[in-house]
Amino acid sequence: MYLSKSDFLKFRICPSYFWLWKNKPELVPEDSPAEVRENKFEQGNQIELIARQLFPEGVLVQGYNTQAVSNTEQMIADGASTLFQATVITENGLLAMADVIEREGDGWILYEVKSSSRVKPEHIPDMAFQKLAFETAGYTINETRVIHLNRECVRHNGHIDPQSFFVTEDVSDKVAAIMPEVKDQVMLALEKMIQPDEPTACPCRSLSRGKHCPAFAHFNSDIPEYSVYDVSRMQGRKLAELVDLDIFNIKDIPDDFSLTANQQAQVNIEKRGAPHIDQVAVERSLSELEFPLYFLDYESVNPAIPLVDGVHPHQQMVFQYSLHILDTPDSELRHTEHLSREASSTALEALAAQMREDIGDTGSVIVWNKVFERDRNKELAELFPEYASFYESLNARIYDLMDVFAKNYYVHPGFLGKCSIKYVLPVLVPELSYKDLAIGKGDIASVRWYEIVTSENTSNADQVFADLLAYCKLDTLAMVKIYEKIKA
Ligand code: SF4
Missing domain, CATH: 3.30.420.10 (Ribonuclease H-like superfamily/Ribonuclease H)
Structure with missing residues (x-):
């Protein structure tokens, strides 16, 4: 079992979620239909193909995992200076495929292509993971850069100009700033990944619905599907108070519990089991x-x-x-x-x-x-x-x-x-x-x-x-x- 950057990003969200994803992925519900995910994936591939036009010298590494690793090494030995999908697998189990690596002196510049229109906060630990994996495998990484879409660029005469379609940002300083933290987290993730027992901790019980990961229902099977988390804007101290009282069913919220007018209306409806219609309004x-x-x-x-x-x-x-x-x-x-x-x-x-x-x-x-x-x-x-x-x-x-x-x-x-x-x-x-x-x-x-x-x-x-x-x-x-x- 390898640790990839997408695995690592899940670990950063939550070790319990990460463990379930790595060991029992069938229990983690997807957040969108397969058709929508495949389409997103396919669009990501198309963006990568356009981005490759920025590197006329670039050559594509064929294969996956160990085959891709040996192909990468062979192509570098043969003198390739720019590679797409260069792959490393480290002795401790990190797997990384770089969208682009480009030779610079004795080292390399590492690029990741993103389909967003800006560098997002999660791109920094993502780049740090890639850099760490390549350096652990013996590469010298001089710089890390994100290539993202240029929001201002419009399609013209049926054509996308790769030079103006992308913006390249050097994120080396940001990556360096979080590298010590990322190194520690990668070690913890490697340990967690092979832990035999399923975790039970789910601290998100005190957090609002928007902060739950897709594994919330799995780790909290005692909580009804429609629960206090679904009460409009239920969050913070109020939610924590209900959780402390072990109240999850909306019908169990005490009558004297302090709620906003909207929340009260929703709770009343659930308790009464009958609609509320203000026909005048x-x-x-x-x-x-x-x-x-x-x-x-x-x-x-x-x-x-x-x-x-x-x-x-x-x-x-x-x-x-x-x-x-x-x-x-x-x-x-x-x-x-x-x-x-x-x-x-x-x-x-x-x-x-x-x-x-x-x-x-x-x-x-x-x-x-x-x-x-x-x-x-x-x-x-x-x-x-x-x-x-x-x-x-x-x-x-x-x-x-x-x-x-x-x-x-x-x-x-x-x-x-x-x-x-x-x-x-x-x-x-x-x-x-x-x-x-x-x-x-x-x-x-x-x-x-x-x-x-x-x-x-x-x-x-x-x-x-x-x-x-x-x-x-x-x-x-x-x-x-x-x-x-x-x-x-
Ligand atoms: S809902 Fe539970 S498993 Fe998911 S991120 Fe929160 S604590 Fe982790």
Whole structure:
């Protein structure tokens, strides 16, 4: 069993999590679907391929593990001065593959390529681990550098210029500053990795949900799935107090326990097991709406490598929208939609123009979680100045249906403290469901579209496009049905 940098970064998060990951990985749930992880991995590979163009002398080391180690040594002996995927395995079990090493005098410069737009704090221990592994294997590392994406760079004439697409930062001083700490932690990780007994310690019991690692449920099987950690903004001293009292079930929170108004509402609902509906507040909120009502939902992708001109790395790009329209309270519901079937500026402009046709100059634009749609409108306004005033006006007319639930005007125990449409819909409109759809989540929609428009094999394109249309249509129909339900 080797210790790689990704293993080491898990150790830095928590030794118990690290042990489980190394010894019983099947017990650690993944934080995203396999399809989404594979797509991310593939995009990382593509970025690395572009970054290699910065090193015209570079040669790729073939193979993995011990085979890659001997290939690395042979290529260096043969005089290679720049290597991609140079690999070392140290006697004490460290395994490191460097994205790039470049000869400098008697030593080497070690590079890691990152798909982020800046050097992140976790990149420093990551680089320190790589440096330590290479130095332990006998290499002299003069400098450590991070190559990351340049947020300001936009795709131009269908082309990515590697020189302006990346920024290279020397992080040697930062790496040197944490090296003593990293050396100690690597020794501890090597010991922990081969410890035979599964750890039981899980100090995160006193920390809020956002700070738990994916192994929390495994180490805390006595805690219910919906628990005090799911109470809105439950954290700090208040949470620690409940944990000290051994209270994990929301129903067991004492009536006199100090809570905010929002927390109290959520706890009351759970205790009562019945919904709370402030119909006056709901109707006051809905009275802001002006007909025609446009129920709008976008789907988008934000690939590291921009797909169209004028877009920078990781910028969201809308590829689809669905629109349900209620012209008057008594009108028949209308539906329209648009889906780009290719990744191109022309397709994006066609979408922007079609929406201009589909949405009139008056009436409310109803969305779920307005931050997302508002930002997409801003981006479309910037990309297509001829439609700027239209997209700016949409933002002035936007109404967030989620607010009714986020502001606790309508709370139901079945929402489990959430206000995402994926929690609200099955409770309020159980006859509508994402379960039977081939695509049931936004991240899967993004990946499927990205894959089909970037793949040479388009044999199933019609099916994927039909699945995407069905998914986005359900998102807006769900809003219509929820609106009808709560206004009654
Ligand atoms: S939840 Fe438990 S296992 Fe996970 S990081 Fe926290 S203490 Fe470690």
